[in-house]
Amino acid sequence: MRQIAISTALLYAIWLLLSGHYTGLLLTLGFLSALGASLIAARMGVLDEEGLPMQILVRLPKVTLWLIWEILKSNYGVVKVILNPKLAQPQMVSVKASQKTVAGLVTHANFITLTPGTVSVDVDEDKNIILVHGLTDEFAAACLEPEMDERVSGLEGPSQ
C-alpha cells in the first residue's frame, strides 16, 4: 500500500512537471493514469524494495557532487590513455562490497561502471563480490579503495 502511494506520488509529480496543462480535467486524468500505472506495477510485483528502493533514492543527492568530481577526474585519466594507448595496463580485480541489499549492490556496480576507466563485468550476489575490469593500475587501485563502497553503503541507511 505504502509503495503504491509513493509510486503514484512520484509518477504524478513527474507528470505535473512534464505536462504543462493545468486544467481540472487534465489534472484528474493525469492522477488517474499515475494511479493506474502504479496499480499495474504492483500487480506485476515489481514495486518491492528492488523496484522502488526509496531508501537509496532519498539519499542519492548526498553522493552526487562527490560522484561528479570522481567522474570528471577519471574522464581526464582515460583521455590520457586514449591519446597514448601504450599506457593501458588492463586487468581484472575483485572488489569486495559491503552492501546488505541487492539494490545497494547494483548501485555500487553502477557507480563503478559510471566512472570511466572501470567497468563492472560480473556481480556475485551471494558472495558480494564485483568483478571489475580496470584500464590501468591506477583505476583498478582506486576501485579497491573502500571510499566508494562506504559511500554506497551509507546510501542504504543506518537502520539496516
Add this chain to the structure above:
Amino acid sequence: MSIGGIIEIIGMASLFIGSVAVIFGALGLLRLGDVYQRMHGTGIVDTGGAGLILFGLLLLSPDWTVSVRLILIGFILVLTGPTATHAIARAVRAAGEEPENVAPKKSAKRKTSNRRRA
C-alpha cells in the same frame, strides 16, 4: 558583464568541452586494445560528454519546463548507460572472450590483431 552573460559563456564552454569529450570517446573506441578497453572509451561519451552537454543546455535553457526535461534525461542516462555497458561486458565474458592482461609493450602488438578482426 551581467550575470546572464557569464552563465551563457559557462554554458557554451560546457557544451564545447562536452563535444570534445565525445570526440575523445569516439577516438578511444577506435584506438584502444581489446573490447574491454574500448568500453572505457565509450564511458567518456556516456559521462563527460553527455553530462557536460546536458549541463551546458541546462544553463542555456529558456524556461523551467525545458530544464526539467534536461534533468530527467540526465537521470535516465545515468541509470541506463552503466547498465547497458555492464550488459555488454557480461555478454562478452560469457561468450568466452578473456581480457588481455599483459605488459604495455605486448598489448600494442595484440592491438593490431584486434583491429584487423574488427
